[in-house]
Amino acid sequence: MSRATQTALVRDDRTAYEAAAGLAVGLSGVAFAVGLAALLDVVSIDDPVAGVELPVAFGAVLLALGASVVAFGAVSRLDYVDTGPQPSAGLVAAAAFTAIWFAVGAAVSGALGLGTVGRFGVGAALAGVGFATTAFPREDVGSTVPAGVVAALCGLALLSGVVGPGWERPLAGYNATLFGDTVVPVVVLFASLVTGWSGAKAYGGFGARGRNVGAYVLIYLVVGSILAVLVGLVAFVTAKGLPGLFNGFGLGGASLLRWPFLTNGAGLLADIAGVFPALMGTIWLVVGAVLFAVPTGVGAAVFLSEYAEQGRFTGAVEVATNGLWSTPSIVFGLFGAAFLIPRFGNQKSLIAGMLTLGFMLLPLVLITSREAILAVPDEYRDASAALGVSKWQTIRSVVLPAAIPGVTTGVILGVGRIAGETAPILLTMGGGVLPAKSAAPNVMTGFRLSTSPPFVSNPALLEATSALPYQLYALITAGLSGNIQNPQEYAWGLALTLLLVVLVFYAVGIATRYYFRRKLHQ
Amino acid sequence: MSQTDTAETTANRTDSQGVSTTAGETVQETRPEWTNYEADGETKLAVDDLDVHYGDDHALKGVSMDIPEESVTALIGPSGCGKSTFLRCLNRMNDRIRAASVDGTVELDGEDIYQDGVDLVELRKRVGMVFQSPNPFPKSIRENVSYGPRKHGDIETGLLAKLTGRAEPDREDALVERSLERAALWEEVSDRLDDNALGLSGGQQQRLCIARCLAVDPEVILMDEPASALDPIATSKIEDLIEDLAQDYTVVVVTHSMQQAARVSDQTAVFLTGGELVEYDDTEKIFENPESQRVEDYISGKFG
Numbered sequence: 001m002s003r004a005t006q007t008a009l010v011r012d013d014r015t016a017y018e019a020a021a022g023l024a025v026g027l028s029g030v031a032f033a034v035g036l037a038a039l040l041d042v043v044s045i046d047d048p049v050a051g052v053e054l055p056v057a058f059g060a061v062l063l064a065l066g067a068s069v070v071a072f073g074a075v076s077r078l079d080y081v082d083t084g085p086q087p088s089a090g091l092v093a094a095a096a097f098t099a100i101w102f103a104v105g106a107a108v109s110g111a112l113g114l115g116t117v118g119r120f121g122v123g124a125a126l127a128g129v130g131f132a133t134t135a136f137p138r139e140d141v142g143s144t145v146p147a148g149v150v151a152a153l154c155g156l157a158l159l160s161g162v163v164g165p166g167w168e169r170p171l172a173g174y175n176a177t178l179f180g181d182t183v184v185p186v187v188v189l190f191a192s193l194v195t196g197w198s199g200a201k202a203y204g205g206f207g208a209r210g211r212n213v214g215a216y217v218l219i220y221l222v223v224g225s226i227l228a229v230l231v232g233l234v235a236f237v238t239a240k241g242l243p244g245l246f247n248g249f250g251l252g253g254a255s256l257l258r259w260p261f262l263t264n265g266a267g268l269l270a271d272i273a274g275v276f277p278a279l280m281g282t283i284w285l286v287v288g289a290v291l292f293a294v295p296t297g298v299g300a301a302v303f304l305s306e307y308a309e310q311g312r313f314t315g316a317v318e319v320a321t322n323g324l325w326s327t328p329s330i331v332f333g334l335f336g337a338a339f340l341i342p343r344f345g346n347q348k349s350l351i352a353g354m355l356t357l358g359f360m361l362l363p364l365v366l367i368t369s370r371e372a373i374l375a376v377p378d379e380y381r382d383a384s385a386a387l388g389v390s391k392w393q394t395i396r397s398v399v400l401p402a403a404i405p406g407v408t409t410g411v412i413l414g415v416g417r418i419a420g421e422t423a424p425i426l427l428t429m430g431g432g433v434l435p436a437k438s439a440a441p442n443v444m445t446g447f448r449l450s451t452s453p454p455f456v457s458n459p460a461l462l463e464a465t466s467a468l469p470y471q472l473y474a475l476i477t478a479g480l481s482g483n484i485q486n487p488q489e490y491a492w493g494l495a496l497t498l499l500l501v502v503l504v505f506y507a508v509g510i511a512t513r514y515y516f517r518r519k520l521h522q
Numbered sequence: 523m524s525q526t527d528t529a530e531t532t533a534n535r536t537d538s539q540g541v542s543t544t545a546g547e548t549v550q551e552t553r554p555e556w557t558n559y560e561a562d563g564e565t566k567l568a569v570d571d572l573d574v575h576y577g578d579d580h581a582l583k584g585v586s587m588d589i590p591e592e593s594v595t596a597l598i599g600p601s602g603c604g605k606s607t608f609l610r611c612l613n614r615m616n617d618r619i620r621a622a623s624v625d626g627t628v629e630l631d632g633e634d635i636y637q638d639g640v641d642l643v644e645l646r647k648r649v650g651m652v653f654q655s656p657n658p659f660p661k662s663i664r665e666n667v668s669y670g671p672r673k674h675g676d677i678e679t680g681l682l683a684k685l686t687g688r689a690e691p692d693r694e695d696a697l698v699e700r701s702l703e704r705a706a707l708w709e710e711v712s713d714r715l716d717d718n719a720l721g722l723s724g725g726q727q728q729r730l731c732i733a734r735c736l737a738v739d740p741e742v743i744l745m746d747e748p749a750s751a752l753d754p755i756a757t758s759k760i761e762d763l764i765e766d767l768a769q770d771y772t773v774v775v776v777t778h779s780m781q782q783a784a785r786v787s788d789q790t791a792v793f794l795t796g797g798e799l800v801e802y803d804d805t806e807k808i809f810e811n812p813e814s815q816r817v818e819d820y821i822s823g824k825f826g
Contacts, residue, residue, distance in 0.1 A: 309620075379657035383731070385618060386653075387670040387738055388646035397673065398659055520660040521720060 017072070017081045021203035024068050025217060028196035031061050032221055035188035038181075040232045045181045046165050055165060055180075058188045059158030065195040066152030072202035073144025077137075084207035089142030094135035097146045100194070101130025104150060111162070140206045143214075147198035154191040163187065193221055237496055244486070244493020248272040261493055266484065267436025273484040275494055277440035281350070281431065281467040282501055284443050286419050288354030289361050290411060297365030298400075298407060304366075305373045306395055318370075325363035332360050333424035341428060344462060350441055351461040353429030357418040364414040365407070372406025373399060404516040412509035419502045422469040431466035433474040434484070441465045468498040556803045556813050561789050563590035566742060566772040567612060572626035574607050574616065574797070581607045582797040584626075591741075594768045596787035596805065597776045600820070604797035605776045609744050612774065613649035614642060630742070647674065650740035654747040656727035658719035658734070663711055666719045666730055667698045670738035697737055705733035706763050725756025732763065743767060745775040749782065761786050780821060784809050792817045 037043040038054065045054055052060075076083045088094075105126030109119045134142045157163045167180035200217035204210035248260040248271075264274030308314050336356030344352050376399050384394040432439055446460035475491045484490045567589040574582035582604045589595050597605040607616065614635060616622040627634045635645055647670075658666050671677045677697065683689040698715065702708040707729040711722070719730055728748060735743060745764070749757040764786045767773055777783050783790050784805060791802040794816055801808060801817045812818045 377657070379653065379655065380659055382615070382618070382653060383657045383659070383734075384669075384673075386613065386615060386646055386651035387673070387734065388643045389670065389673040390643060393673050397669075402660055519718075521718060 017075065018203055018205075020068065021072055021199050024065055024072070024199035025196055025203055027061060028065060028192040028199060029217075029221065031058065031065070031188055031192040032196065032225070034058075035185045035192060036225055036228050039185035039189065040228070042232075045184055053165075055158045055163070055184050056161075058184065059155045059160070062151050062155030062188065062191045062195070063159060064155070065192070065199070066148040066150070066155055068148075069144050069151065069195050069198045069202070070148035072199065073141045073148070076140035076144075076202065076206065081205075083140060083202075083205040084209070085139035086207055087138060088136070089134050089139045091135070093143055094131050097130040097134040097150075098127045100150055101146065102127035104153065108153075139210075140202075143201050143206070143210075144198050147194045151191040151195045154187050158184065158187065189225070193218070196221055234499070237492070237499055240492040241494075241496025241499075244489040244491075245496050247489065247493070262497070263437075265437030265439065266434035267438070270437065273434075273490055274437075275468065275471065275497055276437055277431075277435040278466040278468045278471040278494070279497060279501065280440045281429070281465040282419060282469070282498070284350060284441055284465075285353055285357060285425070285429070285467055286415055286505060288351070289357035289418055290415065292355060292358030293361035293365050293414070294407075294411060297362050297410075298369045300366050301369035301373055302395060302400070305370050306391070306399070321363040321366050325367065328423075329360060329421050330423040330427075332356050333427035335359070336424055336428035347462075348428055348430035348464040349462045350429060350443070350465040353425050353465070353467070354461075356424045356428045357421060360421065360424065361411075361414040361418050364417075365410050368410025368413070369403065369407045372403035372410075375406065376402045401516070402520060405513045405520070408509055408513040408516070412506055412513070415505045415509065416502055419505060420469050420498065422473045425467050425470045426473070429467060429470070430464040431470065432464075433466070433471060433478065435466045439466065468494060468501065472498065554801070554813055556801050557586075559803050561588065561590040561593070561595075561804070563593055565589065566591035566631065567774075568627075568629040568632075569608075569612075570627045570629070572608070572611060572624070572628065574604070574611060574625075575623045576619070577621045580797060581622075582611070585797075585799045587791055587799060587802045589772065589774060590789070591772045592768060592770065593788040594764055594773045594775060594786050596783035596790045597774065597793060598778075598780055598783045598790060599793035600795060601778075603793040603795055605791075605793045606746055607797070608793070608799075609651075609746055609774060609776050612742070612744055613646050613651055614640075615651065617642070643674075647738050648740055649742040649744060650735035650738060651744045652728070652731050652735055652746065652748050655751045656724055656731055658722070658727050658730050660718065660720055662716045663702075663719050663722070663730060664694075664698050664715040667701050667733050667737050668694050669734060671697060674738065701733040701737040702730075704736050704767075705729045706759065706766075707733055723756070725752050725759060728752060728756070728760060729763065732760075732767075736767075740771065742772040742774065745773065747776050747778060750778060757782075780809070792820065794820060 034043060034054075035058070038045050043054070047054060075081055076085065102123040106119045106123035109122035114122065130146050133146045136142070137145075163180060163183060165180045165184065167183060168177050170177045196217045197214045201210040201214040204213035245261050246259075248258065250258040260270070260272040261274045262279060263276050264270040264272055265277050266273040266275070304314050304317060333356060336352050336359075340352040340355055341348060380398045380402065381394055384398050385391075389397075441460045441463065443458065443460045446458040448457050448459070449455065450457060472491060472494050475487065475494070565588040569589070570586050572582060572585045573580070585604075585608060597608060599605045610616045611624055612628060612635075616624055624636060627636060629635070630645070630648065634640075635649075659669065661669070668677060668679070672679055672694075677690055677694050678688045679691075679694060680689075699708060699712075702711065707726060710726060711717075711730075719727065722730060728751075732743075732748075748764075749760045752760065761782060764773055764775060768788070775783075775787065787805045789803065790805040790808040792800050792808060792812075792814075794800045801812055801814050803813075808817065809821060812821065
C-alpha cells in the first residue's frame with residue numbers, strides 16, 4: 001500500500017460496503033429488540049409473522065446475518081474494499097470467542113448424546129478453533145468469521161426446527177426444565193449481539209474506528225436491554241395492578257371523586273376492599289423515619305466534617321456507619337422488637353416502626369450528607385471567615401444550603417429502601433392483615449394535651465398499624481382473603497400502590513433537589 | 523554580595539537562630555539601610571519579628587515591617603516565598619490551618635492581634651480579605667454584599683425581622699448600593715441584584731468580593747493576588763479600584779506581577795525564596811534603585 005492511501009482521511013470507495021454493513025447492524029438491532037420482546041412475553045413465540053412462524057423467521061435472519069458478516073470479512077481480506085484492519089482482532093475478542101465456541105461445542109455434542117467427557121472434549125477442541133481463528137488471522141477475518149459462523153449455526157438450529165417452541169430439555173440433576181419459549185429468544189439475543197458487533201466493526205472499516213463503532217453497538221444493545229427489562233418490570237406491575245387500583249373508581253356523582261381502593265379499608269363493611277389503613281401507615285412511617293433521621297444524620301455529618309478532628313475517631317465512625325448501612329433489615333427489626341417495643345407500651349406500634357426505619361435510614365443520610373458537606377468548596381468557608389462571620393453561622397448560611405442537593409439525594413435513595421421494607425415492620429409495627437378503615441392511624445388529629453408528663457400524647461402512634469409491604473407479604477404468605485372478592489387483583493393493586501407511593505416520595509425529593517440546585521446556580 | 527546580605531538579614535532579625543561570631547561582628551556595620559525605612563503616614567500595622575512554621579517547614583523568617591495607613595503596600599516575590607503566608611498572618615487566617623504556628627507580634631493600631639483573648643470576629647471585621655480566585659457565595663448579588671452585616675446583626679432581615687417591624691430594607695439597599703458603587707460594580711449589576719452571583723463574569727465576581735468586603739466597613743483590606751485569575755481588562759479595573767480604595771483604606775496587596783506592584787503601590791516589600799523579607803521601601807526606590815543585588819536581579823528578571 002502506498003503511503004498516500006494509508007494516510008487518506010476519507011476513504012471514498014467504500015460506500016456500498018458501508019451501506020451493507022450498516023444494514024446488517026440495523027437488522028441485528030431489530031432482531032435483538034424482537035428477541036427481547038419475546039423473552040419478556042410481549043411477543044408470543046408461537047404466533048406466525050406474515051405466515052411464517054417466528055422462530056423460523058428468526059432462523060432465516062440469523063443465517064443471513066451470519067453469512068453476510070463472513071462475507072464482509074472476506075471482501076475486506078481480499079482487498080476489494082479499502083479498510084484499515086490491525087494485525088489481530090486482539091486478546092479480549094479471542095478470549096470471548098474461545099468461551100463462545102466452547103459453549104457451542106458442548107451444547108451441540110450434548111444434543112448429539114455424548115457423555116461428559118465427550119462434551120468437554122468437543123467443547124475444548126472447538127474453543128481452540130475459536131481462539132485460533134480470532135487471534136491469528138488479520139483483524140478483518142478474526143472478528144468476522146468466528147462470529148458469523150456462530151450466528152449462522154444458531155440460525156440453522158432455529159430454521160431447521162432443532163430448537164423451536166415445542167423444544168424442552170429437563171436439566172439433569174435439577175428439578176427443572178428448559179423450554180423453547182425461553183431458549184429461542186436467548187439464542188436470538190446472543191446471536192444478534194455477536195453479528196451486531198461484527199457488522200459494526202465492518203461498518204467502521206476495522207482498525208481503531210471499527211473497534212470504536214463495535215463497542216458503541218455492544219454498549220447500546222446491552223444498555224437498551226437493561227432499560228427494557230426495567231421498563232418491562234414497571235409495565236408488568238402496572239398492567240397487573242391497574243384493574244385492582246381502579247376497581248370502582250369514578251368521577252362526579254354524589255362525591256366528586258370515588259376511589260374506593262385508596263379510601264376504603266378491607267373490613268366487612270366495605271363494599272369494595274381498599275388499602276387505606278396500610279397506605280396511611282406507610283406514609284406516616286416514611287414521614288416519621290425521615291423526620292427522625294434527617295436532623296440527626298445531618299447534625300452528625302456537620303459535627304464529623306466541620307468540628308471533629310479528622311483522625312482515628314472519624315475513621316472509626318465512618319466504618320461503623322458504612323457497616324450499619326449494609327446491616328440486614330431484619331437485624332434492625334429485631335433491635336426494634338427487643339429494645340423499642342418494651343419502651344413504648346410493650347406492644348407493636350407505629351412509633352416503634354418509625355424509629356426502627358429511622359435507624360435504618362440514618363447511616364445513609366449521614367454518609368451522603370457528609371460527602372455533600374465535604375464537597376462544599378473551602379473557598380466559601382474562607383470567604384465567610386474573612387468577613388468575621390463565626391463558624392456556626394457560616395455552616396448555617398453557606399455550607400448547609402450548598403449541601404442541600406446532596407443531602408436530598410441521600411434521603412431519596414433511603415426512602416426508596418425503607419418504604420418497601422417488610423421485615424422490620426413485621427417485628428415492630430404489626431397491625432391487622434386486612435384492617436378496616438377505622439384501623440387507619442389518625443396521627444394528625446391524635447395529639448392529646450395533658451397536665452401530667454409527658455404532657456403530649458398521641459394514641460395513634462402507639463397502636464399497631466398496617467403498612468403496604470407488610471399487608472402484601474401477609475396476603476401472599478398467609479393466603480388470607482377475608483371478604484375480598486378477587487384477592488389476586490387486590491394484591492396486585494396493592495403492589496402498584498406501593499410502587500406509586502415510592503415514586504411520589506421520589507418526585508417530591510427530586511423536585512426539592514431541583515429547586516435548591518436552581519437556587520444555588522442561577 | 524548577595525550571600526552576605528542573606529546572612530546579615532537573617533542573623534539580625536532572628537533571635538532563635540543564634541548569631542555566629544563572624545557574622546555577628548559585621549551586623550552593626552553593614553545592617554541594610556532599608557531596615558531604617560519609615561513610610562509616610564501613620565503606621566496602621568506594625569509587624570515585628572514574625573515567624574511562621576507549617577509543621578517542620580519554616581515558611582516565614584523574622585519579618586518586621588510597618589505598614590502605613592491609607593496607602594497601598596505591595597508584597598512581591600516568587601512562588602513559595604511566603605508573601606501569601608505573611609498576608610494571611612495579618613488577619614489571622616493562618617489560624618484556620620491546623621499545622622501553622624505563628625511567633626512574633628502584629629500590632630493593629632498599637633494592639634497586638636496575637637495576644638490572648640483577641641476576638642477574631644472583631645479583628646476580621648476590621649481587617650478584611652479578598653482572595654486569589656473570586657469566591658462569591660452561591661447566593662444573589664444582594665445577599666452576597668449584605669452577608670457580613672447581616673451575620674453581624676448590623677442589618678436585620680428575614681421573616682422575624684419583618685414580623686417584629688425591625689426589618690430595614692432601605693438600609694440594606696443603601697448599604698448594597700454604596701458598597702457596589704465603591705467597588706465600581708453598581709452600574710453593571712444595579713438592575714439584577716437578585717440574580718445569582720455565580721452568573722457574573724470573573725472580573726465582576728472579584729469586584730463583588732471586594733464590595734462584600736467593603737460592606738463590613740473594614741479599616742484594612744488584604745488582597746491575595748486579586749487579579750491573577752482575570753483577563754487584562756478586568757485586571758486594569760481591579761488595579762484602578764485598588765488605587766482608589768487607598769484614599770480611605772489601608773490596602774495590602776500580594777501580587778506576582780511586578781508591573782502591577784509598580785503601577786498601584788506606594789511601598790513595596792520584596793520576599794525571596796526561603797521566607798525572608800529582603801527589602802522594603804518606597805515602590806519607586808525598589809524598582810529604580812534597590813539596595814540589594816538579589817532584589818535587583820529579581821526585578822530585572824535574572825532570578826526567581
